[in-house]
Amino acid sequence: MAQARDVSEFLxxxxxxxxxxxxxxxxxxxxxxxxxxxxxxxxxxxIFLNSxxxxxxxxxxxxxxxxxxxxxxxxxxxxxxxxVTGVDYDxxxxxxxxxxxxxxSFEDKLQKKTRTSGCAVGTVFGDMMEGLEGLTLPQAEVRxxxxxxxxxxxxxxxxxxxxxxxxxxxxxxxxxxxxxxMEDVGRHNAVDKIAGWMFQNGEQGADKIxxxxxRLTSEMVIKTALMGIPVLASRSGFTAWxxxxxxxxxxxxxxxxxxxxxxxxxxxxxxxxxxxxxxVADDPRKARRKGAE
Amino acid sequence: MAQARDVSEFLxxxxxxxxxxxxxxxxxxxxxxxxxxxxxxxxxxxIFLNSxxxxxxxxxxxxxxxxxxxxxxxxxxxxxxxxVTGVDYDxxxxxxxxxxxxxxSFEDKLQKKTRTSGCAVGTVFGDMMEGLEGLTLPQAEVRxxxxxxxxxxxxxxxxxxxxxxxxxxxxxxxxxxxxxxMEDVGRHNAVDKIAGWMFQNGEQGADKIxxxxxRLTSEMVIKTALMGIPVLASRSGFTAWxxxxxxxxxxxxxxxxxxxxxxxxxxxxxxxxxxxxxxVADDPRKARRKGAE
Numbered sequence: 001m002a003q004a005r006d007v008s009e010f011l012x013x014x015x016x017x018x019x020x021x022x023x024x025x026x027x028x029x030x031x032x033x034x035x036x037x038x039x040x041x042x043x044x045x046x047i048f049l050n051s052x053x054x055x056x057x058x059x060x061x062x063x064x065x066x067x068x069x070x071x072x073x074x075x076x077x078x079x080x081x082x083x084v085t086g087v088d089y090d091x092x093x094x095x096x097x098x099x100x101x102x103x104x105s106f107e108d109k110l111q112k113k114t115r116t117s118g119c120a121v122g123t124v125f126g127d128m129m130e131g132l133e134g135l136t137l138p139q140a141e142v143r144x145x146x147x148x149x150x151x152x153x154x155x156x157x158x159x160x161x162x163x164x165x166x167x168x169x170x171x172x173x174x175x176x177x178x179x180x181x182m183e184d185v186g187r188h189n190a191v192d193k194i195a196g197w198m199f200q201n202g203e204q205g206a207d208k209i210x211x212x213x214x215r216l217t218s219e220m221v222i223k224t225a226l227m228g229i230p231v232l233a234s235r236s237g238f239t240a241w242x243x244x245x246x247x248x249x250x251x252x253x254x255x256x257x258x259x260x261x262x263x264x265x266x267x268x269x270x271x272x273x274x275x276x277x278x279x280v281a282d283d284p285r286k287a288r289r290k291g292a293e
Numbered sequence: 294m295a296q297a298r299d300v301s302e303f304l305x306x307x308x309x310x311x312x313x314x315x316x317x318x319x320x321x322x323x324x325x326x327x328x329x330x331x332x333x334x335x336x337x338x339x340i341f342l343n344s345x346x347x348x349x350x351x352x353x354x355x356x357x358x359x360x361x362x363x364x365x366x367x368x369x370x371x372x373x374x375x376x377v378t379g380v381d382y383d384x385x386x387x388x389x390x391x392x393x394x395x396x397x398s399f400e401d402k403l404q405k406k407t408r409t410s411g412c413a414v415g416t417v418f419g420d421m422m423e424g425l426e427g428l429t430l431p432q433a434e435v436r437x438x439x440x441x442x443x444x445x446x447x448x449x450x451x452x453x454x455x456x457x458x459x460x461x462x463x464x465x466x467x468x469x470x471x472x473x474x475m476e477d478v479g480r481h482n483a484v485d486k487i488a489g490w491m492f493q494n495g496e497q498g499a500d501k502i503x504x505x506x507x508r509l510t511s512e513m514v515i516k517t518a519l520m521g522i523p524v525l526a527s528r529s530g531f532t533a534w535x536x537x538x539x540x541x542x543x544x545x546x547x548x549x550x551x552x553x554x555x556x557x558x559x560x561x562x563x564x565x566x567x568x569x570x571x572x573v574a575d576d577p578r579k580a581r582r583k584g585a586e
Contacts, residue, residue, distance in 0.1 A: 023533040027558035042532035166530030237459030239335035240316040265320035
């Protein structure tokens with residue numbers, strides 16, 4: 001097993017001490033004694049695509065630009081080849097506006113949709129599924145030694161989760177190196193922030209592994225595939241539809257990673273079992289994500 | 294501590310053996326050995342209010358009628374005094390239509406909104422907050438002995454969580470009795486199903502306690518208040534906004550319930566500490582909700 005390296009090697013790591021992300025709140029414990037608890041912030045962020053209001057997301061509030069871009073990309077509202085001319089965040093009114101050179105195909109579609117049935121809410125998921133058509137994920141190798149390294153390192157990295165709980169984390173990784181570690185109160189925001197970061201930095205997904213603390217649902221699997229990432233791993237469990245989609249599109253899906261244990265329910269052919277599970281340490285007690293359910 | 298009673302005393306309890314809620318999926322473990330894993334189902338359900346398509350929710354699929362009613366109620370799209378003339382579920386096309394006697398005030402509002410800004414997505418949260426105006430939660434007593442009884446009983450009740458993980462649970466309780474126990478893959482669906490059940494059965498919230506496995510976010514606090522329930526308790530943690538809203542509206546908010554421990558961050562005045570925490574057993578190992586993050 002490689003030694004855990006310094007957090008400074010992350011391109012983006014959580015900053016649990018950053019002002020505005022957590023708050024100390026006074027309460028009482030089971031004996032009635034005063035207790036000060038560190039809790040994560042949660043605020044609304046309304047995302048606009050050009051002049052159109054798209055959604056209000058509940059977010060911890062860091063990286064609103066990546067969140068807006070990633071959300072629009074993962075919903076198929078913005079295409080990777082659209083030219084983004086600006087991302088304007090206005091903290092006072094909790095809005096972020098993504099501007100494109102021309103009108104996007106989504107805006108055109110939404111216009112039509114609005115005229116026929118009145119609202120676009122119900123189409124969002126269908127649009128995400130549409131994005132999977134013709135998508136092929138690259139053949140890549142995933143070594144179990146990388147997965148064990150990644151889990152150990154991520155679990156030991158200072159995070160808002162370790163500070164305050166009640167938050168989800170997602171980490172973009174290459175081989176055994178975690179690169180970008182995002183956290184958010186919104187279940188999918190952490191993933192969307194990574195998609196936004198990849199878009200802004202021209203990063204491709206083919207050589208990446210996505211690690212998440214959340215469940216492997218259909219939406220998580222679809223987002224990972226749309227980001228072009230062939231491997232999705234999690235501490236948590238699966239849903240049947242998540243597994244079904246992963247198998248259809250050839251994504252490697254690994255869940256229930258705890259200490260040496262994991263289960264692979266799709267894309268086992270990418271897995272190279274080069275590590276001896278017997279040498280893997282148990283999860284540190286603090287890393288059991290008891291607060292994030 | 295009262296003895297755990299028979300599950301048959303629940304008005305609605307989870308039915309982990311019900312066909313269609315879980316599926317056995319073949320995979321491999323860390324050694325490459327075949328593993329059969331029980332995973333929860335997840336399917337789309339599109340909710341209509343009269344002729345208007347409102348949302349597509351991802352759900353485990355039980356109680357689509359309660360889910361649709363509860364969702365519309367908790368979003369303020371349906372008012373408690375609207376007359377529901379029918380709830381039609383069509384399994385083949387995964388839709389449920391809630392029909393009312395007249396057009397609801399929401400449909401009228403949506404019509405106006407659609408004409409001005411094109412889509413109603415962004416208004417949903419604002420509408421939920423609006424529903425809190427003028428709302429007063431009743432003064433009620435909550436005994437810590439009830440909370441300990443409830444947690445112990447709920448943790449030991451056979452559930453989809455214990456069977457397959459990756460699912461959230463919410464339980465409507467009165468004093469130390471859990472009454473209606475709903476589970477769902479969608480984080481808020483379990484709560485909405487309880488709201489739908491209360492509406493259909495004419496149950497009021499004033500003498501109830503809501504127990505959830507999920508985090509105490511703004512949305513959970515608002516939904517609980519809209520259901521008229523003065524107490525919300527959870528195994529999980531808090532967000533700052535959830536706490537702020539609970540304090541504003543006078544809701545008792547209890548989190549991080551594990552064995553004898555808990556933290557109360559709002560409405561401590563309702564709490565009667567009648568139990569000796571030292572006599573409370575630790576959570577059973579199986580009940581640590583490691584799969585539902």
